[in-house]
Amino acid sequence: MLGDNLPLRNTPADRLRKVGEASRKKLSEKEGALLWQVAPSSMMNAAQPDTTLHQPGVVFSKVHSGNWEVPREEIKLVKKIGNGATGDVYRAYHKGKFVAAKMLKDCGDGLIEQAYEDIVMEVQVLVSLGRHPNVVQLMGVCVENKRRPILLEELVEGPNLEVFLQNPACRGKLQRPTIYKWSTDIWNSLDFLHNRDPCIMHRDVKPGNFMVTADYTALKLADFGMSKLVPKSQMPSVINTGYTGTVRYMAPEVLTQRKGHYTEKADIYSAALVMYYIATEKRPNFLTQNSEEDLRKRPDLSVVQWPSIEAIIEKAWQHKPEARPSASEMIRLLVAIPDKPSENLRDVIPSIGGCCTIS
Numbered sequence: 001m002l003g004d005n006l007p008l009r010n011t012p013a014d015r016l017r018k019v020g021e022a023s024r025k026k027l028s029e030k031e032g033a034l035l036w037q038v039a040p041s042s043m044m045n046a047a048q049p050d051t052t053l054h055q056p057g058v059v060f061s062k063v064h065s066g067n068w069e070v071p072r073e074e075i076k077l078v079k080k081i082g083n084g085a086t087g088d089v090y091r092a093y094h095k096g097k098f099v100a101a102k103m104l105k106d107c108g109d110g111l112i113e114q115a116y117e118d119i120v121m122e123v124q125v126l127v128s129l130g131r132h133p134n135v136v137q138l139m140g141v142c143v144e145n146k147r148r149p150i151l152l153e154e155l156v157e158g159p160n161l162e163v164f165l166q167n168p169a170c171r172g173k174l175q176r177p178t179i180y181k182w183s184t185d186i187w188n189s190l191d192f193l194h195n196r197d198p199c200i201m202h203r204d205v206k207p208g209n210f211m212v213t214a215d216y217t218a219l220k221l222a223d224f225g226m227s228k229l230v231p232k233s234q235m236p237s238v239i240n241t242g243y244t245g246t247v248r249y250m251a252p253e254v255l256t257q258r259k260g261h262y263t264e265k266a267d268i269y270s271a272a273l274v275m276y277y278i279a280t281e282k283r284p285n286f287l288t289q290n291s292e293e294d295l296r297k298r299p300d301l302s303v304v305q306w307p308s309i310e311a312i313i314e315k316a317w318q319h320k321p322e323a324r325p326s327a328s329e330m331i332r333l334l335v336a337i338p339d340k341p342s343e344n345l346r347d348v349i350p351s352i353g354g355c356c357t358i359s
């Protein structure tokens with residue numbers, strides 16, 4: 001249960017201290033140096049207690065009771081395929097199948113406390129999640145070393161969406177059927193997370209956390225390290241750590257609070273920017289200097305060149321969270337557009353033909 005006496009989640013500044021010098025450089029290099037900058041105090045509301053739960057013992061007993069446990073000897077690491085801020089991801093072999101194995105980065109800075117909390121949170125979310133075609137599937141967890149759990153996930157063989165969209169070979173290849181399908185996948189993944197009790201707020205919705213399937217026909221949401229499970233009854237009053245996620249994609253209400261109230265509508269805002277990125281192939285570079293003005297700025301919608309999609313994106317990135325549609329409403333809006341493209345992706349996707357690799 002969530003409550004006031006639970007440990008506080010760290011502020012971004014605390015995270016930076018814990019992550020250590022080597023990893024910090026890596027963090028600041030990511031995504032145009034916008035990750036993990038600390039917003040000026042003038043933009044921050046007064047601190048309030050956070051209610052995030054981190055109880056590894058409870059999480060690991062769920063791994064056991066849910067039959068998710070995998071012995072270390074059954075996992076063969078094959079090749080590193082992903083290099084996140086705090087976790088390394090390997091192509092691995094388990095019981096006759098290739099899987100993705102995620103574990104804490106071996107960065108030489110000692111065990112990173114925040115990264116540990118994030119991987120425990122990811123386990124907590126994934127063990128409670130059923131199957132969904134747009135969310136990476138948990139395959140098992142190795143908890144033999146409780147300080148270095150290994151998560152086994154469905155291996156998604158395509159690149160992450162950020163890698164895909166930044167690859168010059170992929171430029172100009174995304175056509176309306178793909179833009180429409182991938183946008184629908186994004187909202188379906190969030191609909192699945194938000195419409196459960198407890199609601200799962202992902203809190204780091206960004207292109208780097210969507211995986212593109214090998215055949216380029218679907219997106220799958222990954223990386224639940226920043227997620228938060230909030231019982232629906234507590235959603236109106238929940239207090240969260242602000243400034244959580246990746247700055248470029250953070251909703252105004254997340255960007256401006258050290259701790260405070262926000263809801264799953266913060267994910268809706270972030271997903272609107274991802275949808276814009278897919279529709280334009282342009283990274284949403286619109287934040288300038290962490291100023292108050294930035295909070296009302298948005299990327300140039302006219303670049304989308306698809307009015308019905310522009311109108312939908314605009315609804316989802318509104319300043320007021322309560323004005324943004326839910327993920328299910330976004331799906332309904334997409335279904336209702338008058339110029340809905342054909343659902344047959346075969347004509348478009350094969351032309352991309354292996355333009356991106358994961359590593």
Ligand SMILES: Nc1ncnc2c1ncn2[C@@H]1O[C@H](COP(=O)(O)OP(=O)(O)OP(=O)(O)O)[C@@H](O)[C@H]1O
Binds near residue numbers: 084100154223224
């Ligand atoms: N299930 C998967 N299948 C294939 N590759 C994956 C999978 N999960 C993650 N990866 C790859 O590993 C990268 C890092 O994974 P992930 O985002 O989970 O780690 P992270 O340390 O939390 O990252 P960051 O904090 O940088 O977002 C992904 O961007 C992706 O390229």
Ligand SMILES: [Mg+2]
Binds near residue numbers: 223
């Ligand atoms: Mg990630």
